Amino acid sequence: MEVNFLRNRNNLIFYFDCDLDHHNVSGLKEKIDKVISKNRPKNIIFDFSRVNFMDSSGVGLVLGRYKNLKSSGGDVKICGLSGEIKRIFMLSGLQKIIPTYTTADEAIVNE
Amino acid sequence: MGYDNEMTTIFTGISENEAFARTVIAAFVSRFNPTVAEITDVKTAVSEAVTNAIIHGYCKDTGMVEVMCAAKNRDIYIEVKDKGVGIADIDKAMTPLFTSKPDMERSGMGFTVMEAFMDSVTVESAPGCGTTVVMKKRLLG
Ligand SMILES: Nc1ncnc2c1ncn2[C@@H]1O[C@H](COP(=O)(O)OP(=O)(O)OP(=O)(O)O)[C@@H](O)[C@H]1O
Numbered sequence A: 001m002e003v004n005f006l007r008n009r010n011n012l013i014f015y016f017d018c019d020l021d022h023h024n025v026s027g028l029k030e031k032i033d034k035v036i037s038k039n040r041p042k043n044i045i046f047d048f049s050r051v052n053f054m055d056s057s058g059v060g061l062v063l064g065r066y067k068n069l070k071s072s073g074g075d076v077k078i079c080g081l082s083g084e085i086k087r088i089f090m091l092s093g094l095q096k097i098i099p100t101y102t103t104a105d106e107a108i109v110n111e
Numbered sequence B: 001m002g003y004d005n006e007m008t009t010i011f012t013g014i015s016e017n018e019a020f021a022r023t024v025i026a027a028f029v030s031r032f033n034p035t036v037a038e039i040t041d042v043k044t045a046v047s048e049a050v051t052n053a054i055i056h057g058y059c060k061d062t063g064m065v066e067v068m069c070a071a072k073n074r075d076i077y078i079e080v081k082d083k084g085v086g087i088a089d090i091d092k093a094m095t096p097l098f099t100s101k102p103d104m105e106r107s108g109m110g111f112t113v114m115e116a117f118m119d120s121v122t123v124e125s126a127p128g129c130g131t132t133v134v135m136k137k138r139l140l141g
């Protein structure tokens, strides 16, 4: 499972290109965590704009990274949510704790 | 019974088959001219139930997962069945955010998503006897 990311100063943006189900997410978590621990960014953005399908495994992915990073002061943000993906995040209440943006550009912090 | 159309697929409960189950369901339901949103709803609900069978039902030994889908007019009926460990307290299992596997970063949202995306969800299960999830949805188109 490939995961693309982009480093922009203190921002680390992950672009998902596959279905976010349990099978794919299991492989992705490890790769994402490696990139995060190598780069130690302040601001982590997950871009869902290219995701065609997501189930509750996607919620686990975001929530898990949020919990891991809370202690080290890293911020987790999400963007590019289609209608169905937004609905799943809303149901889980995740949007109450994770800031949500339309595009990655809006989520980037310049400092 | 008395469906217009019906299919059953039985596959090994490994995570690679989650995408397979979704694809099969989407192909079956597509014949009834659903909207794109309706297909996504059904695929998501099936993905949740199949994933549960694989990670919870067959947490120890891998077994077979059975997905049955039937239709009468525009009423879609789906059964996802495993012969795994079963569920002792079904009400508790269906409570939003309840998960028995927080260590696996499960969010406890599977049943909540199924209930939100389908018209009805019922669970038949007993410890040691496996689990059957029955879901219904009327396609409005
Ligand atoms: N097929 C099954 N066999 C045995 N136990 C199950 C099965 N399906 C669900 N459960 C139990 O019900 C609980 C809730 O399921 P649900 O899908 O709502 O959440 P989850 O799978 O734990 O997390 P998520 O779906 O958000 O990743 C599970 O944690 C598990 O204990």
Ligand SMILES: [Mg+2]
Pocket (backbone or CB within 6 Å): A056, B048, B051, B052, B106, B109, B110, B111
């Ligand atoms: Mg689940």
